[in-house]
Amino acid sequence: MEWHAGRCISLRAGRARAGPYTRAVLDLPAPIRRALEGGGKDLTILVLRLGAMGDIARTLPPVRLIRAALPEARIHWVAWKPWTALLENHPDLNGVIGLPRAMFRAGFKKPGDWPSLARTTRALIREIRALDAGLALDFHGDLRSGTLGLLSKAPVRIGYEGHQAKEGNRLFSTHRVPSGGRRTPRLERNLDIVRGLGLPDRPLPDAGMKIPEADAERAAELARAFGTFAILNPGASQRQAYKKPPTPLLAAAARALAVHDIKPVIVYGPGEEGDAIGLAEACGPLAITAPPTPLMTLAALFKHARLFVGGDSGPLHLACGVGCPVVGIYGPTDPRVNTPWGVPFVIVSPPGRDYTGIKRIDRNAGGFNAIDGMRVESAVRSLVERITAA
Secondary structure, three states: OEEEOOEEEOOOOOOOOOOOOOOOOOOOOHHHHHHHHOOOOOOEEEEEOOOOHHHHHHHHHHHHHHHHHOOOOEEEEEEEOOHHHHOOOOOOOOEEEEEOHHHHHHHHOOHHHHHHHHHHHHHHHHHHHOOOOOEEEEOOOOHHHHHHHHHHOOOEEEEEEOOOOOOOHHHHOOEEEEOOOOOOOHHHHHHHHHHHOOOOOOOOOOOOOOOOHHHHHHHHHHHHHHOOEEEEEOOOOHHHHHHOOOHHHHHHHHHHHHHOOOEEEEOOOOOOHHHHHHHHHHHHHHOEEOOOOOHHHHHHHHHHOOOEEEEOOHHHHHHHHOOOOEEEEOOOOOOOOOOOOOOOEEEEOOOOOOOOOOHHHHHOOOOOOOOOHHHHHHHHHHHHHHHHHO
């Protein structure tokens, strides 16, 4: 069930529908087409999705489909650190190249660091070119990813046509798939590149991330201490703080979980300590706060949780990627574009809100106004009853 615009809409057992997004197969050069038809033999593929957490999680299923269709291909991924932790040792990847985003940001502001920055940049370019990629897949769609694709010297670089190609990105690609409508779900938009290659786009796999043993053990230890629990995530990155659901809405979720003897566990990332403290105070003894958890420990912890409750954030899509049911609270972001995927879910969004899929317009359309605690409680109750009956 999806709560949207004040109505309860059936979504085929709570999973997002595969809409009519099929595209024509791209007319690719003969050597690439032969490699695609031959299981990827002698083909190196460069995946460009630099970040962030949620976007990488939503790109992993399409890349896994490519791997399933091309078992002999070599697939390497370029991403910002620290998001490379989601990709390291992934069974469907041959390698990951991490870009030191913090270093680049700091270095550009300090002329004294420019020589070091230039050396690092040259080393990264050599590393990327050494892959000898024949095909670059630009899921990111901006100036940086387009430049990286061009610098890789991959002869075929697939990106997007239209609004998904930002900052002149289309100038760097040799072949393009349509961006689709503004409200096309991002996961489906990622799958358009798979379809453009002429490869199967179903069945949709999960993210398939490799959880390091130490993280898995720590998460299991926490799960034993928590008992039957659900995740409450009050935070978001500083740049996307507008995505944070109001504390009273998450406190309402805690009340609904407690009725079902499910312990609400509050999690938070770096810089989100204040959000966690505020929610803990609002929940009182109903909830407990998890200790600081590294990214992959968090992913492992989600695997143990009965469900996840939070806003449209990286952790929500990470939860989807590891199979954790989701209650998503959407206000300033389009719940269709950013819909949960691959798991049972319920969406809560403002009744009567007309979304456009255009970030600037949707962000300024009223935020979380008109969502009340009763709506959140009802969504939590609906999802708990569904997963309990399954």
